[in-house]
Amino acid sequence: MHLDVSGYIRGYVICNTSKPSNRKLGLYLPLPVPTRPWENISMDFLGGLPKTKSGTDYLFVVVDRFSKMVILIPCKKTITGEGAAKLFFQHVWKYFGLPTSIIYDRDSRFLGHFWRSLWGMMDTRLKRSTAFHPQTDEQTEVVNRTMVHLLRGYNSKHPKTWDESLPYLQFAFNRAIHGSTLKSPFEQWYKARHDKHRVSCNFKEGDLVWLHLGKERLTGEGKKLKPIRYGPIKIIKQIGDNAFQLELPPYMHMYSVINVENLKLFEPSLLDDDPEEDTRLPSVDDLQIE
Numbered sequence: 440m441h442l443d444v445s446g447y448i449r450g451y452v453i454c455n456t457s458k459p460s461n462r463k464l465g466l467y468l469p470l471p472v473p474t475r476p477w478e479n480i481s482m483d484f485l486g487g488l489p490k491t492k493s494g495t496d497y498l499f500v501v502v503d504r505f506s507k508m509v510i511l512i513p514c515k516k517t518i519t520g521e522g523a524a525k526l527f528f529q530h531v532w533k534y535f536g537l538p539t540s541i542i543y544d545r546d547s548r549f550l551g552h553f554w555r556s557l558w559g560m561m562d563t564r565l566k567r568s569t570a571f572h573p574q575t576d577e578q579t580e581v582v583n584r585t586m587v588h589l590l591r592g593y594n595s596k597h598p599k600t601w602d603e604s605l606p607y608l609q610f611a612f613n614r615a616i617h618g619s620t621l622k623s624p625f626e627q628w629y630k631a632r633h634d635k636h637r638v639s640c641n642f643k644e645g646d647l648v649w650l651h652l653g654k655e656r657l658t659g660e661g662k663k664l665k666p667i668r669y670g671p672i673k674i675i676k677q678i679g680d681n682a683f684q685l686e687l688p689p690y691m692h693m694y695s696v697i698n699v700e701n702l703k704l705f706e707p708s709l710l711d712d713d714p715e716e717d718t719r720l721p722s723v724d725d726l727q728i729e
Contacts, residue, residue, distance in 0.1 A: 445644035470542070476628045477535040480504060481542040482527075483579040485586060486516060489598045494513040496587065496607075499523065501531050502579050504542075506627035507617045509582055511609045513602040520554050528535040542579070585612070640699040642683055650685065650697065657725055669721050671705035691726060 473479040474603070485498040491513070499512035512530050541558070588606045594601040613624040622629055642648065649668035657665055673686040681699045 470504070473503075476506045476508070476631050477503050477538055478505060478530075479540045479542070480538045480552050481579040483543065483583060484514075485583045488590070490599060491599050491602045493602060495602050499526055500579060500582055500586065501527070502536075502582050503624070503628070504578060505623045506631070507578075507620060508624035508628050509609060511586065511605045513605060524554060526555060576609050581611075640673055640681065640702075642677070642699065642702065642704065644674055644676060646674045646676060648683075648685070649701070649703040649705055650687075651701040652721065656693075657721070659725060662725075666719055667727065668703060671718065688720065691721070 441568065448461065468532075471479070481502045481504060483500050485500055487494075487495050488498060490496040495513040495515055497514045497516045498517065499514050499518075501510040501512070502508070508529055512526050514526060518526075519540050561633065575702050586608065589611070590601050593604040609614065616623055618625075622630075649670040651668050654662055675686050675695075676682045676684040678684055678696050683702065684696050687693055687695050
């Protein structure tokens with residue numbers, strides 16, 4: 440009987456055309472995960488703040504979705520789209536460049552011709568989202584709530600000076616460990632920037648390498664023109680992730696554990712028949728013995 444009644448109701452025209460549905464269709468789709476800092480950002484405005492001595496009563500919040508780093512920019516509630524763009528370029532673009540995509544809350548400030556033409560010229564795509572929509576922009580809303588808590592703690596006794604506290608709050612937020620990454624935004628950002636110009640080392644025990652010797656380890660006239668690498672020298676053992684123990688000649692009087700930054704894989708020359716021709720080791724007179 441229950442199935443019959445349910446089927447009758449589902450097919451009843453008046454019910455279908457007159458009653459709203461409480462069931463929300465469609466699952467939340469996660470946003471693409473950024474692969475580098477400041478590739479994808481979210482923006483929002485935080486209002487309801489008291490007017491400061493400088494006339495600001497709004498907070499422009501920009502969040503990097505990769506590192507979770509936040510930029511806090513005081514502004515006025517009457518700010519225009521062009522004014523928001525200028526703030527973005529002044530406080531974000533000059534340090535991190537333009538992102539490839541931006542998530543914002545469909546505020547009217549961002550809907551002007553200035554923004555559309557600007558992002559079109561810069562090959563940047565805007566993803567429009569509904570305010571307080573957890574599928575798209577929950578991250579910025581969480582940051583906004585956190586900032587309200589911090590501002591309340593810092594400025595409850597002096598509410599009209601909240602804009603003067605922003606440098607401290609921004610620094611504290613970016614130094615704090617984030618729950619999703621287990622690292623601070625600063626650590627995420629600087630590590631990604633540092634690793635961008637580095638490659639992992641693939642040395643192993645038994646490899647022959649060139650050893651870089653800084654000029655402070657050399658002596659004598661013309662040391663600036665002496666070779667910067669010597670070898671080949673055999674790797675005896677790996678010590679940690681970025682250091683190796685080398686089979687150094689005793690006369691060099693050097694600590695045998697060397698960081699990978701000072702090593703380069705040795706490859707025999709294709710032009711020399713005699714392997715001895717590839718050997719370049721410093722003499723005793725070349726070395727600054729400690």
